[in-house]
Amino acid sequence: MTIKILALSDVETGLIYSERSDEYFPAVDLIVSCGDLPMSYLDYAATTLNAPLYFVLGNHNSLIPVSKTSNYPYNSSGYNLHCSNYFYEKRLLIAGIEGSVKYNNGPQQYSQSEMWTNVFSLVPALLRNKLLHGRYLDLFVSHAPPWQIHDQQDLPHNGIRAFRWLDKVFKPKIHLHGHIHVYRSDTVRETVYYNTKVINCYGYREIFFDEPTDNLPKES
Numbered sequence: 332m333t334i335k336i337l338a339l340s341d342v343e344t345g346l347i348y349s350e351r352s353d354e355y356f357p358a359v360d361l362i363v364s365c366g367d368l369p370m371s372y373l374d375y376a377a378t379t380l381n382a383p384l385y386f387v388l389g390n391h392n393s394l395i396p397v398s399k400t401s402n403y404p405y406n407s408s409g410y411n412l413h414c415s416n417y418f419y420e421k422r423l424l425i426a427g428i429e430g431s432v433k434y435n436n437g438p439q440q441y442s443q444s445e446m447w448t449n450v451f452s453l454v455p456a457l458l459r460n461k462l463l464h465g466r467y468l469d470l471f472v473s474h475a476p477p478w479q480i481h482d483q484q485d486l487p488h489n490g491i492r493a494f495r496w497l498d499k500v501f502k503p504k505i506h507l508h509g510h511i512h513v514y515r516s517d518t519v520r521e522t523v524y525y526n527t528k529v530i531n532c533y534g535y536r537e538i539f540f541d542e543p544t545d546n547l548p549k550e551s
Contacts, residue, residue, distance in 0.1 A: 334423060334540040336470075338532035339376065340365035340509030341389070346535070347376045356380055356537070361419060365509030365532045366429065366439075366474035367391045370409065377408055384409035385417065388439045389474040389509060390431040390487075412472050414449055416456035422542055424460050426453050426503075427472035428494070431510055434487040439474070443492050450493040457501050465546030467501040471527075476508045480522050481531050483511060498527040505540065507532050 337359045339347075346355045359382040364373050366389025377384040386409050410417060412427025419425055428449045430439030441449065457467040475491050476482045477498055482490030488511060498506055506529045513520060513533040520531040530536060 332542045334360045334542055336361055336363055336507075336538040336540060337376070337380070337382070338363045338365060338507050338530070338536045338538060339368055339373065340474075340507075340532040340534070341367045341512060342534050343368065343372050344535050347372065347379070352376075352379050353381075361385060361423075363470075363472055363507055363532075364409075365389070365472060365507055367509060373409055383419075385412050385419075385425060385427070385472065386410070387412050387427040387429040387472055387474055389429070390437060390439045392439060414452045416453060416460065416468075423540070424464065424466065424469045424543075425472065426457070426468055426470075428453075428491075429474055431475040431487065432489045432491065446491045447493040450497050453497075463545075466543065468503040469505070469543050470540070471497065471501075471503040471506045473506070473508045475510045476531065477506065477524070477529060480524055480529050481508070481511050481519065495524070498529065499525050502526045504528065504543070505530060505538065507536075507538070509533055 335358055337356055359380045362377055362382050362384045364386035366387050373384055413429040417425045430441050433440040433442045461467050477494040478490035478492040506527050509532050511531055522529045
């Protein structure tokens with residue numbers, strides 16, 4: 332089976348607010364936000380399209396209070412993926428990390444070393460995934476891109492070195508990110524890095540994901 336993901340990031344699109352949004356985006360299984368979008372917009376999309384919402388915050392998002400007992404924000408149906416491993420309907424292994432590289436001490440900004448700490452916090456869960464399902468990760472969600480993949484030379488838009496390592500070592504099928512705005516039609520938005528397809532989700536992208544199956548040795 333195929334899982335349809337609607338990825339949203341950085342800028343709101345009028346298609347979501349259209350009365351025909353369910354025709355523009357039919358049969359969406361889940362909505363993923365790569366950051367810098369208001370929760371009101373994301374909640375509206377999730378409600379209108381009747382799909383669960385998973386997100387990371389961007390460096391321009393205000394801090395969103397989250398329940399002490401879950402990663403669901405108050406007054407929202409969305410699940411915050413930051414430093415979290417989630418098994419979507421026992422079909423898709425998802426993890427995420429918020430924010431960008433630190434450049435002015437604003438919200439959701441991290442040094443490269445702090446991003447390594449964020450990535451290392453996921454490792455126990457990824458190793459557990461490998462034991463239970465035969466694979467580490469299906470979908471990795473971040474705001475910033477990996478180092479030298481879709482990033483830019485100015486400090487605020489530098490990619491994250493630890494994300495590049497995560498993609499190489501833990502081999503998610505897809506890595507969705509935002510943060511890098513796209514103004515030209517010839518901008519590269521998809522790059523295959525080892526076994527991972529890295530996708531810039533600025534605005535919106537529709538992704539069709541072949542549902543993975545557990546890859547464990549069969550008993551003799």
